[in-house]
Amino acid sequence: MENFHGTTIVCVKKNNQVAMAGDGQVTLGHTAIKHTAKKVRKIYGDKVMVGFAGATADAMTLFDKFEAKLEEFRGNLSRASVELARDWRTDRVLRRLEALLAVADSESMFLISGSGDVLEPDDNVIAIGSGGSFAQAAAKALSKYSDLSAEDVVKESMKIASEICIYTNENTTVEVLNINE
Numbered sequence: 001m002e003n004f005h006g007t008t009i010v011c012v013k014k015n016n017q018v019a020m021a022g023d024g025q026v027t028l029g030h031t032a033i034k035h036t037a038k039k040v041r042k043i044y045g046d047k048v049m050v051g052f053a054g055a056t057a058d059a060m061t062l063f064d065k066f067e068a069k070l071e072e073f074r075g076n077l078s079r080a081s082v083e084l085a086r087d088w089r090t091d092r093v094l095r096r097l098e099a100l101l102a103v104a105d106s107e108s109m110f111l112i113s114g115s116g117d118v119l120e121p122d123d124n125v126i127a128i129g130s131g132g133s134f135a136q137a138a139a140k141a142l143s144k145y146s147d148l149s150a151e152d153v154v155k156e157s158m159k160i161a162s163e164i165c166i167y168t169n170e171n172t173t174v175e176v177l178n179i180n181e
Contacts, residue, residue, distance in 0.1 A: 006167020054099025
């Protein structure tokens, strides 16, 4: 069986807003088989956003594990991220999962990987997936050189990525956290 490929997730914090967007395309080999997948979600009482790139079943497992970590550490995003990465790297079953997570709340954002990485960007922009580098470049430029809101930056970044990456489409899901709500 061929592997599922591709996705683009981008997250931006700008002014009083954090926004995360993900495309809706699911690909099997060289064929797009779904166009409206939802790869970005709000969890923990709509206070945390999570986006995934990778195998869908693996990502759903990681969503559940991450949400449990958030509950365990009472919403502490940093601690939940580190503990998930530790478990992901050391657990015999979890370490076989092939996915990346982008997570954010009103204060922080992280990229979490199965190799134990918990990376916090220097510039309030994070992106993952096959079109992640395209979306990240666009988001950095739009954040720095425009007056667009975080929501509009992720929308435009996803549009640009979808024009370049064959594994990314324009059917995006956007989630927004307004800071000081």
